[in-house]
Every structure is written in C-alpha cells, then in structure tokens.
Amino acid sequence: GAVVSQHPSWVICKSGTSVKIECRSLDFQATTMFWYRQFPKQSLMLMATSNEGSKATYEQGVEKDKFLINHASLTLSTLTVTSAHPEDSSFYICSASQGTHSNQPQHFGDGTRLSIL
C-alpha cells in the first residue's frame, strides 16, 4: 500500500518552457503533499507543502510565481515550473502523507529528472 505515482520521470526541454509534473496517491487519500528538489550529491530540500483545496506553503527562498503548485484533490498535486531555465535543472520529488501531523511518515514518488537546455 501507500503508492505514490509521479509523472513524467524525465523531461528535457528548451529554456523558457513551462513544465508540469504530476503527483498522484494511488491507494490512499493524501491530506498533505510535499515537493522537494534534490541536486546531485545533496539532500532533499523541501520546496513547498500543499493541502488539498488550499494554497501551498512555500519554504523561504522558493519563488511561488516560479513554482506553481496545485492540490486539486486528495489524490493529485501538480508542480509547474514556469519559464524554466538551466538553473532549474534538478531532480524533483513529490511525497504524500495520510495525515497533517509532522509525525506522519511520507511516501515518495519516483521523482522527475528535469533538464533544461
């Protein structure tokens, strides 16, 4: 149980393109979803937290107009990287939790490797 599907797994596109990444919880209702970014040999950095039906909470230093997050239902959250540039190239990972309490473990998607040319 607790499967999270993330799509696409790999994106290569030109600078200036907007890219949408989907994150779905397949067998449970995800009260909270999280979006992370991971650069090579570095740890996961939390970008934002989203709860179904409300605006995402962004971490300090993350541009909300650059990284648009929508959590339309209890099983789907999307991250749109708008007008992507080479410095946005990274491994983006979503996760989902069945509760809102910080003690709840997360279940991760398989990640999306984004390469901006």
Next chain:
Amino acid sequence: QKEVEQNSGPLSVPEGAIASLNCTYSDRGSQSFFWYRQYSGKSPELIMFIYSNGDKEDGRFTAQLNKASQYVSLLIRDSQPSDSATYLCAVTQFYFGTGTSLTVIP
C-alpha cells in the same frame, strides 16, 4: 532552519557485518525521526521511524534514539550488498540530512 547532520561517508563494511549510521539534529523539540534509503537516481524509501527514546527493531534494522544527546542512529545487521545505498536521516517530516553513502563489500 532545523539542522540535521550526517557523516557523508562513504562507509564501507564487509558483507554480514553490522553497519552503523549516525545522525545528530539541532532542534531539541523534535519529536519524530525517520530513516530513508535512497538508491542512486531513485527516490527515498522509508525504512523505519522512531518517536520515543530507546531502540526500535524491524527485521535487520534497529533505530536508536537519544533525545537528550539529540542523536539518532540506524544499525543494519547482517549487511548485504543490496543494502548499498545512501541513507537519509530526517527529523520531523521535512528536514533531511545530506545522507551517508554505504557500500557493503561482498
């Protein structure tokens, strides 16, 4: 920002040995601690979590928590080559260490 520190390694152990991974954290008020395993190019997968002081065992894995010392560790018994990965310590849900790279030598 809550800091989570891990020795980046690499840590190498022979097959069958015990691998010991350590993590310290800065926020004394933290209540939940997680260990994840991440293979190269893949997302993290949850190994186990611990909330209370002491030891928690799950198969070959044992998590140890000492809140007074702000220290959490993961022991892997009978290490297997398939255990070779980066192990991430996380405090609450969100704050991850940089991970320790473990190599189990056949």
